[in-house]
Amino acid sequence: MELNFTKAFGTLLPSLLGGVGIVIYITLVGFAFALVAALLIAIGRLSKHKLLSRFLGIIIELIRGTPLLVQLFYIYYVVPTLINGVLAALGYEANVQLNASTCGIIGFAVNYGCYMSEVIRSAILAVDSGQREAGLALGFSEQKVLFHFILPPAMRNSIPVFGNYLVMLIKDTSLLAMISVQELLLRTKTYASQTFLTVEAYTILALVYLMLSLPLSQLGGIIERKLKRTQ
Amino acid sequence: MLQIKNLSKCFEDLEVLRDVNVTVSQGEVVVIIGPSGSGKSTFLRCINLLETPTGGEILYLGDNILQLGKKVTDYRKQVGMVFQKFHLFPLMTTIENVMYAPMKLNKVPAKEAKEQALKLLEKVGLSHKADSYPSSLSGGQQQRVAIARALAMKPEILLFDEPTSALDPELVGDVLEVMKQLAGEGMTMIVVTHEMGFAKDVADRVIFMDGGYIVEEGPPDEIFTQPKNERTKAFLSRVL
Numbered sequence: 527m528e529l530n531f532t533k534a535f536g537t538l539l540p541s542l543l544g545g546v547g548i549v550i551y552i553t554l555v556g557f558a559f560a561l562v563a564a565l566l567i568a569i570g571r572l573s574k575h576k577l578l579s580r581f582l583g584i585i586i587e588l589i590r591g592t593p594l595l596v597q598l599f600y601i602y603y604v605v606p607t608l609i610n611g612v613l614a615a616l617g618y619e620a621n622v623q624l625n626a627s628t629c630g631i632i633g634f635a636v637n638y639g640c641y642m643s644e645v646i647r648s649a650i651l652a653v654d655s656g657q658r659e660a661g662l663a664l665g666f667s668e669q670k671v672l673f674h675f676i677l678p679p680a681m682r683n684s685i686p687v688f689g690n691y692l693v694m695l696i697k698d699t700s701l702l703a704m705i706s707v708q709e710l711l712l713r714t715k716t717y718a719s720q721t722f723l724t725v726e727a728y729t730i731l732a733l734v735y736l737m738l739s740l741p742l743s744q745l746g747g748i749i750e751r752k753l754k755r756t757q
Numbered sequence: 758m759l760q761i762k763n764l765s766k767c768f769e770d771l772e773v774l775r776d777v778n779v780t781v782s783q784g785e786v787v788v789i790i791g792p793s794g795s796g797k798s799t800f801l802r803c804i805n806l807l808e809t810p811t812g813g814e815i816l817y818l819g820d821n822i823l824q825l826g827k828k829v830t831d832y833r834k835q836v837g838m839v840f841q842k843f844h845l846f847p848l849m850t851t852i853e854n855v856m857y858a859p860m861k862l863n864k865v866p867a868k869e870a871k872e873q874a875l876k877l878l879e880k881v882g883l884s885h886k887a888d889s890y891p892s893s894l895s896g897g898q899q900q901r902v903a904i905a906r907a908l909a910m911k912p913e914i915l916l917f918d919e920p921t922s923a924l925d926p927e928l929v930g931d932v933l934e935v936m937k938q939l940a941g942e943g944m945t946m947i948v949v950t951h952e953m954g955f956a957k958d959v960a961d962r963v964i965f966m967d968g969g970y971i972v973e974e975g976p977p978d979e980i981f982t983q984p985k986n987e988r989t990k991a992f993l994s995r996v997l
């Protein structure tokens with residue numbers, strides 16, 4: 527077997543570096559939305575409105591019970607069709623299409639939002655109930671107590687887990703190849719089928735993913751240690 | 758200023774308080790004693806509505822606080838509470854713990870809140886710990902910060918639920934000293950404690966609770982030297 531890494535590096539790497547921008551963009555934006563969604567879902571789950579809490583519980587089960595890839599397909603292929611169907615029924619001729627990257631961001635926001643909401647929820651429940659009572663006794667309302675005294679320690683305690691999810695998310699962007707986002711995997715696949723440098727191409731791809739995820743998990747470890755020290 | 762009438766509290770079918778009647782006047786120090794499980798904490802927690810009473814009424818300056826609705830927070834600002842386990846906010850420094858509520862709830866400007874907090878810390882003997890985090894303080898110091906935090910809202914009444922029970926014996930004195938000083942300044946206080954010495958010295962009135970009832974109440978020298986009720990006698994002979 528002859529390997530030609532020099533050629534693969536020279537031609538695939540520039541193309542992959544172009545994809546890195548997309549990957550980072552989708553990761554950061556998707557993760558930011560996921561965090562917001564997670565926070566809202568967690569608060570909703572813990573609210574006194576039984577209906578809201580039950581509803582969100584079912585959504586979480588739905589999302590956790592189906593593969594992320596299927597959800598991405600659903601958002602990319604099914605949702606636009608449904609929207610167009612509804613619009614047609616209302617008498618509008620429409621051809622709504624969703625941008626693949628946008629679908630990825632939505633998918634990650636929903637999927638990771640659900641998983642991370644459970645992290646936040648248990649972190650909220652783990653905050654000593656004395657904190658709530660101290661806040662109430664000072665004259666804070668239940669709502670203010672949540673924002674001033676419960677969420678700050680809960681979010682802080684969740685940061686290490688959030689870090690793990692961020693690393694998972696950056697790797698999960700490879701799923702977006704399946705809905706035609708020009709991220710790293712799709713670029714590599716195209717390249718490999720054109721040049722037959724399969725071994726080289728996928729090895730380089732793996733290395734690029736490692737270069738993305740290793741610094742992140744290192745950083746996560748550092749932050750975790752720092753948080754422990756100042757606790 | 759505080760009138761509690763026929764107060765009762767049940768947890769499910771467990772009756773914890775039965776027909777409790779207490780009147781507290783301005784500047785009075787009321788000490789509540791009684792065996793474990795007699796309902797002392799529950800009684801205190803009903804007063805600032807951390808527990809919702811199941812019967813009776815609580816009148817504060819003539820208003821029934823059980824019908825306050827959303828104004829409950831305004832009422833709670835006037836009734837401070839000090840807990841057995843302090844419950845300081847761990848992510849805030851000592852001084853932030855003290856200045857936080859006035860800033861957020863009463864819109865006191867940061868500078869003013871800080872000055873006031875520093876004065877309060879001085880009062881409890883901890884101004885040198887202003888920038889420390891609670892986790893680096895001893896229990897006795899934490900409890901004194903908790904007292905300063907409660908005072909920062911300028912409450913009319915302070916409730917203490919066994920403020921020294923979680924402390925090592927050698928740290929109890931400092932906390933009691935601060936409480937004595939407050940009593941001397943005319944603060945209205947309701948104190949649940951097992952510190953009989955404090956009750957004798959500082960209380961205007963001692964209430965003995967057992968089984969959810971107020972069994973006996975009176976001035977400390979009366980309760981401690983010539984209790985009338987058998988249960989009071991039995992309890993006191995055990996703790997004195």
Ligand SMILES: Nc1ncnc2c1ncn2[C@@H]1O[C@H](COP(=O)(O)OP(=O)(O)OP(=O)(O)O)[C@@H](O)[C@H]1O
Nearest residue numbers: 768771773791792793794795796797798799800919
């Ligand atoms: N949230 C609750 N749910 C159910 N039962 C409770 C609750 N809080 C207190 N109780 C019960 O109410 C009774 C009185 O409790 P309370 O804490 O008021 O007693 P206490 O006099 O303060 O005792 P201690 O000296 O041990 O602090 C106890 O039997 C306790 O188990």
Ligand SMILES: [Mg+2]
Nearest residue numbers: 797798799919
């Ligand atoms: Mg108690």
